[in-house]
Amino acid sequence: MWDSIKEFAGDFFVTGDPLIYGADVSIALVSVAIVFVLTYFKKWKWLWTEWLTTVDHKKIGIMYLIASLLMLFRGGVDALLMRTQLALPEVEFLQADHYNAIFTTHGTIMILFMAMPMMFALFNMVVPLQLGARDVAFPFLNALSFWLFLFGAMLFNISFVIGGSPDAGWLSYPPLSELSGSPGRGQDFYIWGIQISGIGSLMTGINFIVTILKMRAPGMKLMKMPLFSWSVLSSCITILFAFPILTVTLALLFLDRYFGAHFFTLDGGGMSMMYVNLIWMWGHPEVYIVVLPAFGIFSEIVATFSRKTIFGYKSMVFAMMVISVLSFFTWVHHFYTMGSSADVNSFFAISTMAIAIPTGVKVFNWLFTMYRGRISFELPMLWTMGFIPCFLVGGATGVMLAVAPADFQYHNSYFLIAHFHQVLIGGVVFGYLAGIYYWWPKLFGFKLDEKRGRWGFWTWNIGFYLCFFPQYFLGLDGMTRRVYTYEWDRGWAALNFTSTIGAFLMGLGFIFQVWQIAWSVRNGQRDKTGDIWNGRTLEWSIPSPPPAYNFAVVPQVRKVDDWWHEKEDRAKGIERPKQELEPIHMPKNSGIPFIMSGFWFLVGFGFTFDWIWMVIIGFLGVFGSLYARSFTYDVDYYIPVDEVKRTEQKLRGATR
Amino acid sequence: MKAARKRLRRLGTVLAGAGMAVFLAGCENAIVLDPKGPVAEIQKDLIWISVLLCAVVVVPVLAIFAYIVWRYRDKPDNKAPYEPNWSHSTKLEAIWWTIPIIIVALLGYFTVRDTYKLIKPPAETAHVEPVTIQVTSMDWKWLFQYPDQGIATVNYLNIPEKTPIQFVLTSNSAMNSFWVPQLGGMMYTMPGMAMRMWLQSDGTGEYYGSGANFSGSEFAKMNFKVTSMTQDDFDAWIEKSKQEPAKLDHKAYQQLAVKGTAPIQTFGDLEPTLFNSIVIQNGGHHHPANGLDIRGAFPVKKDKQDSSAGGSQAADSAASGDQPDSSQ
Numbered sequence: 007m008w009d010s011i012k013e014f015a016g017d018f019f020v021t022g023d024p025l026i027y028g029a030d031v032s033i034a035l036v037s038v039a040i041v042f043v044l045t046y047f048k049k050w051k052w053l054w055t056e057w058l059t060t061v062d063h064k065k066i067g068i069m070y071l072i073a074s075l076l077m078l079f080r081g082g083v084d085a086l087l088m089r090t091q092l093a094l095p096e097v098e099f100l101q102a103d104h105y106n107a108i109f110t111t112h113g114t115i116m117i118l119f120m121a122m123p124m125m126f127a128l129f130n131m132v133v134p135l136q137l138g139a140r141d142v143a144f145p146f147l148n149a150l151s152f153w154l155f156l157f158g159a160m161l162f163n164i165s166f167v168i169g170g171s172p173d174a175g176w177l178s179y180p181p182l183s184e185l186s187g188s189p190g191r192g193q194d195f196y197i198w199g200i201q202i203s204g205i206g207s208l209m210t211g212i213n214f215i216v217t218i219l220k221m222r223a224p225g226m227k228l229m230k231m232p233l234f235s236w237s238v239l240s241s242c243i244t245i246l247f248a249f250p251i252l253t254v255t256l257a258l259l260f261l262d263r264y265f266g267a268h269f270f271t272l273d274g275g276g277m278s279m280m281y282v283n284l285i286w287m288w289g290h291p292e293v294y295i296v297v298l299p300a301f302g303i304f305s306e307i308v309a310t311f312s313r314k315t316i317f318g319y320k321s322m323v324f325a326m327m328v329i330s331v332l333s334f335f336t337w338v339h340h341f342y343t344m345g346s347s348a349d350v351n352s353f354f355a356i357s358t359m360a361i362a363i364p365t366g367v368k369v370f371n372w373l374f375t376m377y378r379g380r381i382s383f384e385l386p387m388l389w390t391m392g393f394i395p396c397f398l399v400g401g402a403t404g405v406m407l408a409v410a411p412a413d414f415q416y417h418n419s420y421f422l423i424a425h426f427h428q429v430l431i432g433g434v435v436f437g438y439l440a441g442i443y444y445w446w447p448k449l450f451g452f453k454l455d456e457k458r459g460r461w462g463f464w465t466w467n468i469g470f471y472l473c474f475f476p477q478y479f480l481g482l483d484g485m486t487r488r489v490y491t492y493e494w495d496r497g498w499a500a501l502n503f504t505s506t507i508g509a510f511l512m513g514l515g516f517i518f519q520v521w522q523i524a525w526s527v528r529n530g531q532r533d534k535t536g537d538i539w540n541g542r543t544l545e546w547s548i549p550s551p552p553p554a555y556n557f558a559v560v561p562q563v564r565k566v567d568d569w570w571h572e573k574e575d576r577a578k579g580i581e582r583p584k585q586e587l588e589p590i591h592m593p594k595n596s597g598i599p600f601i602m603s604g605f606w607f608l609v610g611f612g613f614t615f616d617w618i619w620m621v622i623i624g625f626l627g628v629f630g631s632l633y634a635r636s637f638t639y640d641v642d643y644y645i646p647v648d649e650v651k652r653t654e655q656k657l658r659g660a661t662r
Numbered sequence: 663m664k665a666a667r668k669r670l671r672r673l674g675t676v677l678a679g680a681g682m683a684v685f686l687a688g689c690e691n692a693i694v695l696d697p698k699g700p701v702a703e704i705q706k707d708l709i710w711i712s713v714l715l716c717a718v719v720v721v722p723v724l725a726i727f728a729y730i731v732w733r734y735r736d737k738p739d740n741k742a743p744y745e746p747n748w749s750h751s752t753k754l755e756a757i758w759w760t761i762p763i764i765i766v767a768l769l770g771y772f773t774v775r776d777t778y779k780l781i782k783p784p785a786e787t788a789h790v791e792p793v794t795i796q797v798t799s800m801d802w803k804w805l806f807q808y809p810d811q812g813i814a815t816v817n818y819l820n821i822p823e824k825t826p827i828q829f830v831l832t833s834n835s836a837m838n839s840f841w842v843p844q845l846g847g848m849m850y851t852m853p854g855m856a857m858r859m860w861l862q863s864d865g866t867g868e869y870y871g872s873g874a875n876f877s878g879s880e881f882a883k884m885n886f887k888v889t890s891m892t893q894d895d896f897d898a899w900i901e902k903s904k905q906e907p908a909k910l911d912h913k914a915y916q917q918l919a920v921k922g923t924a925p926i927q928t929f930g931d932l933e934p935t936l937f938n939s940i941v942i943q944n945g946g947h948h949h950p951a952n953g954l955d956i957r958g959a960f961p962v963k964k965d966k967q968d969s970s971a972g973g974s975q976a977a978d979s980a981a982s983g984d985q986p987d988s989s990q
Contacts, residue, residue: 102879102880102881102882103879106876106878106879106881174876174878175876179836179837179875181835181836181837181853182835182836182837182876182877182878186835187835187836187878271945272852272853272854272855272944272945272946272948273853273854273943273944273945273948274945274948275945275948276945278837278852278853279852312734313736313744313746314744314745314746314747314748314749315746315747315748315749316749317748317749317750318749318750318755319749319750320750321755321759341850343839343847343848343849343850344850344852345849345850345855345857348777348778348781351777352773352774352777352778355770355773355774355777356766356770356773356774359766359769359770359773360766362762362765362766363759363762363763363766366719366758366761366762367755367758367759367762369723370723370754370755370758371755371758373723373726373727373730374751374754375749376730376731376734377730377734378734378742378743378744378745378748379734379744379746380734380735380736380740380744381731381734381735381736382735382736383735391731394727395724395727398720398723398724398727399720402716402717402719402720403716405712405715405716405766405769406709406712406713406716408773409708409709409712409769409772409773410773410777411704411705411708411773411776411777411779411780411847412705412708412709412712412773412847413847414705414846414847414848414849415694415702415705415706415709415843415846415847415848417839417847417848417874418839418841418848418874418875419874475684476688478688479688479689479691479692481694482688482689482692482693482694482695483691483692483693483694484693484694484841484843484870484872486841486872486873486874487876488876488881488882489881489882490882491882492882496870497691501688
């Protein structure tokens with residue numbers, strides 16, 4: 007009996023590495039602490055009614071934000087472990103297999119469980135407010151998206167203490183990711199973690215397309231919509247076409263692994279290159295999915311902090327739509343060296359370079375928004391200032407990579423690593439951080455501290471250049487990605503050591519930011535006006551944080567940057583007509599998204615461990631949840647006028 | 663204000679100087695930028711062309727950016743014009759739609775030109791009989807077979823200078839990628855397929871080579887030394903290698919295929935059908951046309967391939983370049 011328990015535990019838990027045991031202990035301690043705090047302060051009910059069952063887009067946005075920051079921490083620790091291992095040649099800090107697992111989880115987590123949820127956090131926190139809407143089009147679905155993402159992410163994350171991490175790279179090319187190359191459980195965690203959260207991502211895409219197309223305030227024609235919402239629309243359209251490809255690809259890989267199909271194994275007549283094509287048909291649009299909203303964020307911030315209308319609004323919209331279409335025609339540039347013909351490589355080289363055209367136009371438009379403006383450098387703008395030079399250089403190296411014959415020399419080298427970190431950190435992460443600083447006061451009612459924020463900004467930025475610039479030269483000097491060690495006689499030590507110093511500076515920057523948030527919760531400047539930056543769009547016309555229903559009366563929009571113009575009119579003494587309050591129609595909270603996602607977790611976990619009974623329970627639960635929801639008719643309620651009046655008086659009383 | 667501007671300018675000069683110094687130092691040591699053969703030479707030129715064309719846009723834009731941010735900063739004594747509603751200029755926007763289009767068109771021209779150029783072996787050495795080397799990436803070592811010379815090596819590669827080398831590439835497990843930066847860019851190795859590319863060394867020397875696509879546990883150990891030598895030295899080395907008692911037959915191959923790293927080895931004899939059977943065993947029989955690739959125009963010596971292939975489909979198609987899919 008004892009032996010079989012020991013055998014089971016040896017298979018179930020990851021054993022043998024002191025780092026992992028350390029993680030086990032800290033996970034156990036944190037879990038106990040959370041349970042203790044919730045019990046001691048009697049917060050279980052509060053947790054359930056206010057958060058776990060909420061369908062309020064603002065709260066869902068905040069939960070996405072917290073999850074993504076936690077994942078940024080996890081992915082960042084992975085990165086620092088790797089940089090420690092590579093700091094000098096022949097370091098024996100991580101074993102080969104452990105290193106391989108770490109770069110796999112670093113990549114997967116940073117893209118799918120950090121960038122995506124941070125983007126969804128911003129969608130949720132901002133889009134309905136910008137549109138003058140009271141919630142997204144499908145609030146229940148929105149909650150379900152979040153919980154699917156979270157349970158998928160957790161399923162992926164537990165793999166490093168239970169069952170073993172995936173270690174075939176973040177895109178897991180077969181045949182390495184097939185049963186023959188990766189017989190362990192890690193690859194199954196990978197498949198199911200991404201599948202479950204991927205359903206959530208697709209639903210979020212649909213939800214925000216409908217929200218943007220159908221829920222805009224009256225008068226807000228599409229061409230009067232704020233550019234961030236435009237960027238969300240272009241990103242969501244891209245999601246709509248890209249994510250199903252990911253789902254199908256991973257489903258086929260699952261069939262290969264679980265049922266011995268041969269979609270991607272050559273010895274059974276399959277084709278591994280098909281996987282590589284499919285995964286990049288999703289993977290390339292994916293990077294535009296995450297960067298387009300960052301472009302939208304910068305457009306809002308540049309206009310606000312230059313106190314000037316965005317330059318070339320129509321060009322901006324057109325450029326984003328062009329990018330989201332072109333992004334589907336460039337996937338082959340990820341494997342020019344896989345033997346496609348000169349015709350194919352030429353086509354994809356040109357289509358890839360072509361994306362630089364609309365992107366370049368956007369940069370010019372941002373510059374000329376600042377031109378003849380009045381630029382102030384608060385944190386959101388500071389991060390935008392960090393973004394522009396960084397993204398320019400990153401974009402230029404991207405164009406260099408697009409040159410197919412030259413790419414034969416960059417491919418899979420550190421040159422490539424440096425490039426995509428430069429656009430993903432310099433573009434996406436800087437953009438989201440700027441967005442978080444910008445909209446934080448709106449959601450939380452206080453500003454994040456400027457001083458600590460600046461320390462964070464400078465350590466992040468200096469760290470970034472120290473970390474990634476040496477990597478371009480390492481790549482040109484022949485260092486390939488994903489090596490866990492290298493020899494002294496390669497001459498790569500100095501550059502690698504510099505890179506590691508930079509990585510730790512970025513880690514320090516993150517710590518400053520955590521400190522900044524913790525400090526500001528108590529001491530941050532409170533936002534009494536709801537319009538702390540002198541903003542331009544509708545979200546700044548309501549109190550911070552906004553009431554559950556967002557807008558007491560639905561605004562009537564006349565122009566682009568309507569709130570800015572309303573303020574101008576007011577200064578001239580022109581008041582817009584007052585509208586009557588009406589009862590507000592709101593969706594009711596529901597526990598089903600949480601429960602259903604929990605059952606999906608069981609499905610994924612069951613498949614991973616080959617426990618069919620658990621899979622069956624999971625699916626029964628999923629279908630039970632669907633059934634229960636289908637026959638729930640009591641899904642909405644009205645907030646009476648009195649209550650709206652009272653809330654508004656409380657929130658606005660002091661100001662207006 | 664004037665002093666501030668002066669200080670800023672000085673800081674800018676220092677930063678630019680330091681950046682330039684790091685950049686040049688980095689480039690000087692980079693092996694990709696120190697080519698030793700015609701393929702890497704073309705690629706290096708293309709890299710510099712693309713750097714220049716990008717710099718033509720990026721450097722002025724960075725300068726404009728710095729200027730605008732400085733000129734229009736929000737200071738009470740700033741006398742620069744402020745036009746909060748100026749938001750459109752067809753002329754300006756036309757300019758910056760056009761500039762990137764021109765740059766991309768130029769760069770596209772060079773890209774396409776060289777993409778096609780690199781399919782063919784260099785004209786200068788067209789009269790020289792190419793050497794064929796069959797490359798197999800394994801877990802976690804490289805096997806190099808010289809079918810015409812009848813020898814094989816593990817984890818090191820010797821080639822004659824000024825001779826086109828035709829590489830035929832496959833893998834017996836995960837995908838990998840064969841890369842000798844100073845001779846030219848990389849090419850994937852994949853199981854069940856024979857990829858092709860050609861490289862050439864213009865002089866004698868030792869070059870670093872490695873696997874470039876992650877293939878599992880000890881992937882980091884898959885690097886190898888390439889020695890380019892004179893034809894005489896090469897011939898002498900072949901003769902010497904033939905004295906090695908070890909023969910690379912199916913049994914020796916099975917031993918070599920066991921997962922793990924391996925020291926450098928030399929096999930004095932070679933089972934001629936081995937490479938083809940590696941391709942076939944790993945799935946080549948399902949994909950008879952998989953010898954086709956970007957470098958397909960390169961002349962595989964058909965007669966020799968045939969004699970060693972024993973009628974295998976994979977080798978035939980690799981040789982003739984185009985064959986109907988006959989197995990399905």
